[in-house]
Amino acid sequence: MKTCLLVDDSRVIRKVARRILEDLGYEIAEASDGLEALAWCRAAMPDVILLDWNMPVMNGMEFLRTLRAEPGGDTPKVVFCTVESHPDRIREALAAGATEYIMKPFDGDIIAAKFEMAGLA
Amino acid sequence: MTPEDIQLVVALCKARAGLKIDPAKTYLMESRLAPLARREGYNSVEDLIAGLKVRREEPLIWALVEAMTLNETAFFRDRATFDQLRDDILPTLTRMRGPEPIRIWSAACATGQEAYSVAMIAEEAHDLEPGARIDIYGSDIAERCLEKAQSGLYTQFEVQRGLPIQQLVRHFEKIEDNWQLSPRIRQRVRWRRINLAADLSGVGRFDVILARHVLTALDDGIRRRVLEGLAAALPSDGFLLLDADVAPQDLTDAFRPVSGRTGLFARNPSFRAAA
Known part of the structure; x- marks a missing residue:
């Protein structure tokens, strides 16, 4: 079973995303900030990371840059899922190694479509 | 909508655009026609159809047919x-x-x-x-x-x-x-x-x-x-x-x-x- 790490400081968002991704066949782990997510990744790299941008302790962009510099950190596909929707922010995320990008609000159809585009569904 | 209203909508859609509308799906008709009724200044879909029967104007008939078309689409669908x-x-x-x-x-x-x-x-x-x-x-x-x-x-x-x-x-x-x-x-x-x-x-x-x-x-x-x-x-x-x-x-x-x-x-x- 493929694994997905959900990284978002909102418990509600994690709960909604968990339900959608479990339906897509993923085994889910959760983290509420970038630092916690990094600890998960160092223990075992997930296949996919659904990543919020604005979080306390370590934000999504800092996490992504740190992850990509780690041994094996280039393997997980990273799908941003954030309220940040300015094209410059999106380009910044892609340049840092994001695979896909979801602008909140989202629903199950959008996540499924984006995962399919990224070859993850 | 009365059975006559439904039949009129079904007949107009078929005659003008070849559309197949299931007369049993009144909720679909009402949900698609309600925005048109509002735009045209009618209080309800029933009033819209009543107005159509009186006015019989081509632009309004076409607006009704267009409203009944399915516009579901997406980038790179399939x-x-x-x-x-x-x-x-x-x-x-x-x-x-x-x-x-x-x-x-x-x-x-x-x-x-x-x-x-x-x-x-x-x-x-x-x-x-x-x-x-x-x-x-x-x-x-x-x-x-x-x-x-x-x-x-x-x-x-x-x-x-x-x-x-x-x-x-x-x-x-x-x-x-x-x-x-x-x-x-x-x-x-x-x-x-x-x-x-x-x-x-x-x-x-x-x-x-x-x-x-x-x-x-x-x-x-x-x-x-x-x-x-x-x-x-x-x-x-x-x-x-x-x-x-x-x-x-x-x-x-x-x-x-x-x-x-x-x-x-x-x-x-x-x-x-x-x-």
């Missing part, structure tokens, strides 16, 4: 169709046609996402013959849909359904909460109001016709006529792209399936003689 177009159909046709333009028609394109998806493919295609020209046409029966298509302006929800993020940032500009296609892509598509149920003999010739997610909405008797109209608009080496649920060979001998390709059809060489 991705395999677009992969086929990019990797196979366009390279083959541009090799065969040389400098002659390839004409592609997105028929019943609703708010234009299908035609623009083709335009993005044409823009990004690097392996086509040098000098190849691809002309893209989008048509729909509904003026309101064509107005939106022409604007190239889509909501965040619409661009997230089907459009990879790389293509969003490459081809769109963010305007407040919406996203607008670049003038370069918008200029690649020409728009025309076409009623597929009407006489199609004047539509012109196209090398590729996409008529997906429309035939099943048409009345059974009209579907065959539409398919034969589309066949007449295709050259013998052109292609028709349909959704996977439609088998035109069950209705007419105008098309034959292209072997091994879901939803891809070519005109039967014998069709013209038979028509």
Whole structure:
């Protein structure tokens, strides 16, 4: 079973995303900030990371840059899922190694479509 | 809605646009007609129909028929169709046609996402013959849909359904909460109001016709006529792209399936003689 790490400081968002991704066949782990997510990744790299941008302790962009510099950190596909929707922010995320990008609000159809585009569904 | 109102809507949709409307689905009629009733200043759908019976004005009749059409669409809907177009159909046709333009028609394109998806493919295609020209046409029966298509302006929800993020940032500009296609892509598509149920003999010739997610909405008797109209608009080496649920060979001998390709059809060489 493929694994997905959900990284978002909102418990509600994690709960909604968990339900959608479990339906897509993923085994889910959760983290509420970038630092916690990094600890998960160092223990075992997930296949996919659904990543919020604005979080306390370590934000999504800092996490992504740190992850990509780690041994094996280039393997997980990273799908941003954030309220940040300015094209410059999106380009910044892609340049840092994001695979896909979801602008909140989202629903199950959008996540499924984006995962399919990224070859993850 | 009274049974007479329902029958009137069903009859108008069939007569004007060949649409098959299930009279049992009154909730569908009411939900589609309620915004039109509001726009036209009526308090309810019943008042709208009553007004229609009195006024009998063509623009109002057409507005009702347009409101009943299904406008469900998305960028790169059924991705395999677009992969086929990019990797196979366009390279083959541009090799065969040389400098002659390839004409592609997105028929019943609703708010234009299908035609623009083709335009993005044409823009990004690097392996086509040098000098190849691809002309893209989008048509729909509904003026309101064509107005939106022409604007190239889509909501965040619409661009997230089907459009990879790389293509969003490459081809769109963010305007407040919406996203607008670049003038370069918008200029690649020409728009025309076409009623597929009407006489199609004047539509012109196209090398590729996409008529997906429309035939099943048409009345059974009209579907065959539409398919034969589309066949007449295709050259013998052109292609028709349909959704996977439609088998035109069950209705007419105008098309034959292209072997091994879901939803891809070519005109039967014998069709013209038979028509």
